[in-house]
Amino acid sequence: MDYANVAERREQPPALAVSTVIFALREDGNVGRKTLWLPLVRRTREPFKGRWALPGGPLGARQSLQDAAAANLLATTGLVPQYLEQLYAFGGLDRSPSRRVVSIVYWALVRGDGPAPGGAGPGGALREDPNVAWYRAEDPAVLADLAFDHRQIVEYALWRLRNKVEYGSIAHRLLGERFTLAQVREVYEAVLGRALDPANFRRQLRGTPDIEATDEFLQGGKHRPPRLYRYTGDTTPAATGPPLPQHPAQAAPPRQASHPEHHPALHETDTP
Amino acid sequence: MDYANVAERREQPPALAVSTVIFALREDGNVGRKTLWLPLVRRTREPFKGRWALPGGPLGARQSLQDAAAANLLATTGLVPQYLEQLYAFGGLDRSPSRRVVSIVYWALVRGDGPAPGGAGPGGALREDPNVAWYRAEDPAVLADLAFDHRQIVEYALWRLRNKVEYGSIAHRLLGERFTLAQVREVYEAVLGRALDPANFRRQLRGTPDIEATDEFLQGGKHRPPRLYRYTGDTTPAATGPPLPQHPAQAAPPRQASHPEHHPALHETDTP
DNA sequence: GGAATAGTGTCTCTGAGACATTATGAA
DNA sequence: TTCATAATGTCTCAGAGACACTATTCC
Numbered sequence: 001m002d003y004a005n006v007a008e009r010r011e012q013p014p015a016l017a018v019s020t021v022i023f024a025l026r027e028d029g030n031v032g033r034k035t036l037w038l039p040l041v042r043r044t045r046e047p048f049k050g051r052w053a054l055p056g057g058p059l060g061a062r063q064s065l066q067d068a069a070a071a072n073l074l075a076t077t078g079l080v081p082q083y084l085e086q087l088y089a090f091g092g093l094d095r096s097p098s099r100r101v102v103s104i105v106y107w108a109l110v111r112g113d114g115p116a117p118g119g120a121g122p123g124g125a126l127r128e129d130p131n132v133a134w135y136r137a138e139d140p141a142v143l144a145d146l147a148f149d150h151r152q153i154v155e156y157a158l159w160r161l162r163n164k165v166e167y168g169s170i171a172h173r174l175l176g177e178r179f180t181l182a183q184v185r186e187v188y189e190a191v192l193g194r195a196l197d198p199a200n201f202r203r204q205l206r207g208t209p210d211i212e213a214t215d216e217f218l219q220g221g222k223h224r225p226p227r228l229y230r231y232t233g234d235t236t237p238a239a240t241g242p243p244l245p246q247h248p249a250q251a252a253p254p255r256q257a258s259h260p261e262h263h264p265a266l267h268e269t270d271t272p
Numbered sequence: 273m274d275y276a277n278v279a280e281r282r283e284q285p286p287a288l289a290v291s292t293v294i295f296a297l298r299e300d301g302n303v304g305r306k307t308l309w310l311p312l313v314r315r316t317r318e319p320f321k322g323r324w325a326l327p328g329g330p331l332g333a334r335q336s337l338q339d340a341a342a343a344n345l346l347a348t349t350g351l352v353p354q355y356l357e358q359l360y361a362f363g364g365l366d367r368s369p370s371r372r373v374v375s376i377v378y379w380a381l382v383r384g385d386g387p388a389p390g391g392a393g394p395g396g397a398l399r400e401d402p403n404v405a406w407y408r409a410e411d412p413a414v415l416a417d418l419a420f421d422h423r424q425i426v427e428y429a430l431w432r433l434r435n436k437v438e439y440g441s442i443a444h445r446l447l448g449e450r451f452t453l454a455q456v457r458e459v460y461e462a463v464l465g466r467a468l469d470p471a472n473f474r475r476q477l478r479g480t481p482d483i484e485a486t487d488e489f490l491q492g493g494k495h496r497p498p499r500l501y502r503y504t505g506d507t508t509p510a511a512t513g514p515p516l517p518q519h520p521a522q523a524a525p526p527r528q529a530s531h532p533e534h535h536p537a538l539h540e541t542d543t544p
Numbered sequence: 545g546g547a548a549t550a551g552t553g554t555c556t557c558t559g560a561g562a563c564a565t566t567a568t569g570a571a
Numbered sequence: 572t573t574c575a576t577a578a579t580g581t582c583t584c585a586g587a588g589a590c591a592c593t594a595t596t597c598c
Contacts, residue, residue, distance in 0.1 A: 017543035065363035091337035148544040224595040271289035272420035
């Protein structure tokens with residue numbers, strides 16, 4: 001045994017936190033198309049004071065993991081998630097320069113094509129917190145300046161979103177109650193980053209039973225008014241347990257494996 | 273604010289644990305085919321004393337999450353994982369009747385068509401722990417008797433495995449260095465639970481560049497000796513950490529607005 | 545009518561599954 | 572020779588993509 005580092009043996013256990021990557025769809029002033037945006041929170045303390053970070057906080061003693069994620073989503077944006085799913089548990093030793101923190105991260109989709117270009121952002125007219133701001137989720141400059149390992153976290157969340165939208169009915173959670181097929185296609189194009197054939201896309205969507213045609217049409221356009229559709233499937237805002245539905249997406253790339261050497265003391269299975 | 277429950281405010285924070293669902297492939301005496309097995313640990317204390325549970329334990333202060341998973345895998349089976357991936361973080365309030373525990377669960381694949389029918393199991397010749405035993409992973413009776421919420425955890429792990437094997441090259445991690453195509457097919461059939469057409473399966477496998485034919489043949493069979501193949505892809509024993517994103521994406525979609533309600537207390541972003 | 549988008553029809557290509565056929569070694 | 576499995580070939584069908592074509596509205 002190694003008793004060299006006595007201080008190490010006295011360390012407090014890793015802290016537990018819950019953070020959330022929140023995506024909304026929003027008109028991009030520069031590009032003129034819709035892009036993915038996310039709210040960030042400016043840190044007011046060290047470490048990374050002044051930098052932008054994902055909203056998050058400690059896990060309340062009487063809070064489920066998902067409740068904690070929804071809670072800091074509400075606190076940050078004033079919004080309720082249309083979709084909420086656990087992303088990953090990040091537990092690296094050096095995530096924070098101070099105390100070790102294990103973060104269980106969720107990702108969420110919210111509606112809201114809100115106002116406030118430089119300010120509150122989607123749905124944020126009510127809020128005037130200078131320490132909260134919305135940014136383009138795929139802006140490299142934004143990602144590069146994030147605190148902690150939040151850049152990796154956001155990039156992984158984007159990857160998950162893309163793989164989820166590929167086969168799932170996720171798009172309507174970024175849209176309103178009624179939508180045109182072209183709007184759904186725009187969501188897919190925004191997330192996947194490529195143009196889709198309108199005719200084939202329409203055929204696919206009409207094949208899914210959860211998208212139902214209404215007898216309304218979107219007026220006010222310059223040309224022929226498109227029919228409005230609505231989503232008739234499950235609209236529970238959050239996915240509770242582990243996600244059992246649908247198909248797989250992609251395999252996870254490897255990173256490294258560290259294997260201990262001998263099997264020292266026997267397993268102590270005193271915890272679930 | 274509600275200061276009613278003073279005891280609640282004194283509660284210690286949730287404990288953090290890491291558990292692992294370990295799968296191996298093994299000949300089933302009754303059925304004559306290979307099936308999935310997993311090692312369980314008998315609890316020696318309350319709660320659930322005497323019941324079987326997943327191997328696990330607290331997270332060491334100087335241990336990454338995957339190290340902790342690999343460590344209790346080694347302690348339980350004496351084996352090193354051929355594959356290791358984070359499964360999910362379980363944090364329900366009532367998982368344990370005593371203190372609240374948040375478990376970060378990994379799932380693993382190990383090789384070993386080991387000995388010891390009722391005993392140590394795959395690769396377990398070295399160990400003689402009466403509190404460790406291997407069981408059929410899909411045996412309802414086994415699942416029904418597990419401690420805590422481990423039944424749900426194993427079922428979710430099985431679901432992940434099935435979805436992973438569908439398109440990934442996972443099978444070779446349950447096999448040895450060289451294998452026949454029929455063996456790979458057996459793995460798929462065991463995991464997916466259905467028979468596969470040998471001809472079509474062969475065609476698909478030969479299409480993947482990571483499976484390479486050797487000039488050896490498996491001798492000793494009763495009939496025509498099948499050719500041996502080997503895996504030439506990535507063999508890092510563990511795939512941990514989130515997958516790294518690949519492509520960028522763009523945005524451009526619909527129009528809609530939803531307005532939020534109120535915004536309670538402000539976020540406290542003091543943790544990653 | 546012209547422009548632009550909504551919406552339909554049709555062709556091809558590809559991959560999966562069903563299944564017939566040939567090859568080869570052991571008993 | 573017979574048997575069982577290895578290995579290959581062929582047919583069909585369904586879904587995805589490419590793309591031509593019609594429909595409807597505003598200007």
